[in-house]
Amino acid sequence: MQNVFDTRNNPQLAWAGIALVAATLLVLPFALTYAGTFWVRITNQAILYCFLALGLNIVVGFAGLLDLGYIAFYAVGAYVYALLASPHFDLHLPFWVILPIGAAVACLFGVLLGAPTLKLRGDYLAIVTLGFGEIIRIFLNNLSQPVNITNGPQGIATIDPFRLRTFNFSQRETILGLDFTGPVKYYYFFLAALIAVIVINMRLQDSRIGRAWEAIREDETAARAMGINTRNIKLLAFAMGASFGGIAGGMFAATQQFISPESFILVESVMVLAMVVLGGMGNIWGVVLGAVLLSFVPEILRFTVEPVQKALFGRMLLEPEVIRMLLFGMALVGMMLYRPAGILPSALRKRELEGGKT
Amino acid sequence: MVNGLTLGSVYAIVALGYTMVYGIIQLINFAHGEVVMIGAMVAYTVIVTLTGAHTGLPPVLIVLLGLLVAIPACMGVGYTLERIAYRPLRRAPRLAPLITAIGLSIILQHLALIIWSRNPLPYPQIIATVPYQLTSTPNGATITNVQVAIIAGSLLMMGGLLLLVYRTKLGIAMRATAQNQEVAGLMGIDINKVISLTFVIGAALGAVAGVMVGSYYGIAHYQMGFILGLKAFSAAVLGGIGNLAGAMLGGLLLGVIEALGAGYVGDLTNLCNLASWSNALAARCESDPNLTLFGSNYQDVFAFLVLIAVLIFRPSGLLGERVADRA
Numbered sequence: 001m002q003n004v005f006d007t008r009n010n011p012q013l014a015w016a017g018i019a020l021v022a023a024t025l026l027v028l029p030f031a032l033t034y035a036g037t038f039w040v041r042i043t044n045q046a047i048l049y050c051f052l053a054l055g056l057n058i059v060v061g062f063a064g065l066l067d068l069g070y071i072a073f074y075a076v077g078a079y080v081y082a083l084l085a086s087p088h089f090d091l092h093l094p095f096w097v098i099l100p101i102g103a104a105v106a107c108l109f110g111v112l113l114g115a116p117t118l119k120l121r122g123d124y125l126a127i128v129t130l131g132f133g134e135i136i137r138i139f140l141n142n143l144s145q146p147v148n149i150t151n152g153p154q155g156i157a158t159i160d161p162f163r164l165r166t167f168n169f170s171q172r173e174t175i176l177g178l179d180f181t182g183p184v185k186y187y188y189f190f191l192a193a194l195i196a197v198i199v200i201n202m203r204l205q206d207s208r209i210g211r212a213w214e215a216i217r218e219d220e221t222a223a224r225a226m227g228i229n230t231r232n233i234k235l236l237a238f239a240m241g242a243s244f245g246g247i248a249g250g251m252f253a254a255t256q257q258f259i260s261p262e263s264f265i266l267v268e269s270v271m272v273l274a275m276v277v278l279g280g281m282g283n284i285w286g287v288v289l290g291a292v293l294l295s296f297v298p299e300i301l302r303f304t305v306e307p308v309q310k311a312l313f314g315r316m317l318l319e320p321e322v323i324r325m326l327l328f329g330m331a332l333v334g335m336m337l338y339r340p341a342g343i344l345p346s347a348l349r350k351r352e353l354e355g356g357k358t
Numbered sequence: 359m360v361n362g363l364t365l366g367s368v369y370a371i372v373a374l375g376y377t378m379v380y381g382i383i384q385l386i387n388f389a390h391g392e393v394v395m396i397g398a399m400v401a402y403t404v405i406v407t408l409t410g411a412h413t414g415l416p417p418v419l420i421v422l423l424g425l426l427v428a429i430p431a432c433m434g435v436g437y438t439l440e441r442i443a444y445r446p447l448r449r450a451p452r453l454a455p456l457i458t459a460i461g462l463s464i465i466l467q468h469l470a471l472i473i474w475s476r477n478p479l480p481y482p483q484i485i486a487t488v489p490y491q492l493t494s495t496p497n498g499a500t501i502t503n504v505q506v507a508i509i510a511g512s513l514l515m516m517g518g519l520l521l522l523v524y525r526t527k528l529g530i531a532m533r534a535t536a537q538n539q540e541v542a543g544l545m546g547i548d549i550n551k552v553i554s555l556t557f558v559i560g561a562a563l564g565a566v567a568g569v570m571v572g573s574y575y576g577i578a579h580y581q582m583g584f585i586l587g588l589k590a591f592s593a594a595v596l597g598g599i600g601n602l603a604g605a606m607l608g609g610l611l612l613g614v615i616e617a618l619g620a621g622y623v624g625d626l627t628n629l630c631n632l633a634s635w636s637n638a639l640a641a642r643c644e645s646d647p648n649l650t651l652f653g654s655n656y657q658d659v660f661a662f663l664v665l666i667a668v669l670i671f672r673p674s675g676l677l678g679e680r681v682a683d684r685a
Contacts, residue, residue, distance in 0.1 A: 064453070066453060066456060068460075116666055116669070116670045117666075117669070119669075119670075120669060124595075124669060126386075126456055127386065127588070127591055127592075127595075127665070128662075128665065128666055128669060130588065131588065131592075131661075131662035131665055131666065132662070132666075134585075134588070134662065135659050135662050135663075138659055139659075266584070267464075270460055270464065273457070273460070277457055322468050322471055322472060325464055325467075325468045326464075326465060326468050326469070328461070328464055329461040329462065329463075329464035329465035329468070330461065330465060331461070332457055332458065332460060332461025332464070333442070333443055333458045333461040333462060333465070335457075336447065336454045336455075336457050336458045336461070337443075337446055337447070337458065340454055
């Protein structure tokens with residue numbers, strides 16, 4: 001994959017390849033609409049998962065800090081959007097104001113989580129972040145008393161969609177003879193945002209900060225000896241990862257128009273982690289691939305599992321949801337045992353994970 | 359307080375499972391909570407079948423039989439876990455076994471879901487609970503026979519474990535392996551066997567804890583292991599991970615903190631205490647005297663707060679020794 005897109009050594013092939021991918025991505029929603037608007041929604045969700053996975057990749061892949069409560073930032077972003085753009089408090093701010101606020105609040109939470117856990121390594125950090133994720137969820141569930149902030153387990157409904165003056169993302173419209181349904185509009189917006197995030201991530205990885213993260217991941221003590229301010233750099237990793245999660249959360253709230261604490265359970269954190277691990281920790285394209293795979297496979301399963309089981313046994317034995325989770329678990333275990341660096345491993349990670357004890 | 363002690367002794371037993379494994383291979387066995395869950399489920403099946411069959415056995419015997427089936431089942435699970443997921447990765451970077459553990463915990467949860475359905479199972483209360491008064495006042499503290507059994511049982515097991523680790527050959531082998539695997543191997547200790555045994559013993563304790571939780575709360579659920587495991591881990595950290603006595607102390611302490619915390623936080627944060635400050639507040643308190651900021655539904659938060667506090671202020675735990683960072 002890398003070779004095809006090598007603009008330096010083989011520019012013609014590379015630009016042709018990029019053009020092909022771009023064209024595919026542009027036409028994709030219309031092709032999917034033929035199969036059903038449902039599939040466009042799933043694609044949008046997949047893009048959101050790419051966001052999350054890329055955000056988590058900063059924390060886990062670049063800086064090597066295992067975060068099991070990542071979904072909390074997604075939740076924070078979603079709730080910020082929901083509270084500022086819904087009839088719940090009767091606030092209706094435009095989305096381009098809320099998304100940065102959501103990112104900032106999530107970033108703040110990232111620092112809140114990061115600050116006390118700076119000294120911790122590996123497994124301790126995993127548990128504390130896991131606990132943090134649960135705390136956030138418990139609070140979301142219970143903050144309906146005495147002052148109703150989050151509306152408790154019922155969640156917040158009728159959240160505003162994205163709106164730019166008269167251009168409403170949730171309405172169907174015909175532009176230039178093409179039929180744009182709501183999800184298709186969101187698709188283009190999300191795609192543009194995703195490309196921006198990927199570019200930011202690539203630039204980050206090669207930057208001074210990115211190299212500092214890598215150094216911390218490889219050997220924190222040595223990194224400190226080299227004059228890296230490990231405290232600030234680690235905090236930065238948490239903060240940046242969290243803000244991506246926050247933005248994704250805002251987008252999620254806007255597309256779903258309904259959120260409740262149910263959407264932010266631990267399993268979601270694990271799923272995002274599975275995407276990062278499956279694709280290849282530290283490799284941006286690998287992470288995107290992992291996110292796309294793990295968002296589509298369950299949906300495909302949903303459509304195939306039932307008929308197959310009916311044909312084989314005459315009735316439903318296992319629900320698709322259960323099979324999905326079993327596959328997740330097995331994917332996590334199997335990947336670690338047989339291909340610990342992921343489908344598309346990053347060069348450094350590969351050396352680290354496959355080269356035995358470091 | 360009694361509730362706290364009961365809960366605490368269960369936490370302590372689960373925490374022992376974590377701390378033993380951590381002590382020997384410096385690895386958090388993320389799936390340990392699931393082992394506890396499996397224990398509760400297996401015992402549930404045995405108890406329900408035996409009760410349903412009208413065998414005429416005394417209830418206590420039925421529960422004991424349930425335990426006797428659950429313990430080997432969990433031992434099997436513990437052994438398999440170690441064999442499949444941990445042994446091949448013993449020399450891998452620490453992130454790898456952690457991720458396999460999460461994966462296994464998901465697999466175990468959903469296998470349990472398939473076998474025992476996704477609904478909470480009502481644990482049959484075949485042993486009638488008899489409350490005993492501790493004080494002479496009618497609304498004073500009481501303790502039930504089930505609570506007594508749980509506390510006594512866990513104390514017994516803790517004692518047994520301490521004897522095992524500090525007085526037997528196997529215990530010496532375990533402690534040697536914990537200190538230095540290579541050297542222990544050179545001294546003729548079969549390291550793989552010792553580590554497997556550690557997992558198996560931890561799992562057996564987990565099975566007992568599972569039955570205790572099941573009969574105490576009267577409910578078993580395929581997701582019960584997760585939060586229990588998390589709290590027990592907090593307890594292990596509180597006491598100093600890798601330290602057996604620490605895990606017991608930590609478990610008991612955590613149980614008491616949680617019970618007292620959940621009991622008093624509502625009163626402490628009751629906004630009506632501040633009613634004199636504002637008229638609007640006083641007016642609301644007229645209609646609803648329980649205007650609390652944080653109610654007992656925040657019970658689960660305490661364990662995490664304790665965990666975070668310990669990790670910040672005393673990372674080695676109450677009874678732990680300071681260990682140098684492993685780079």
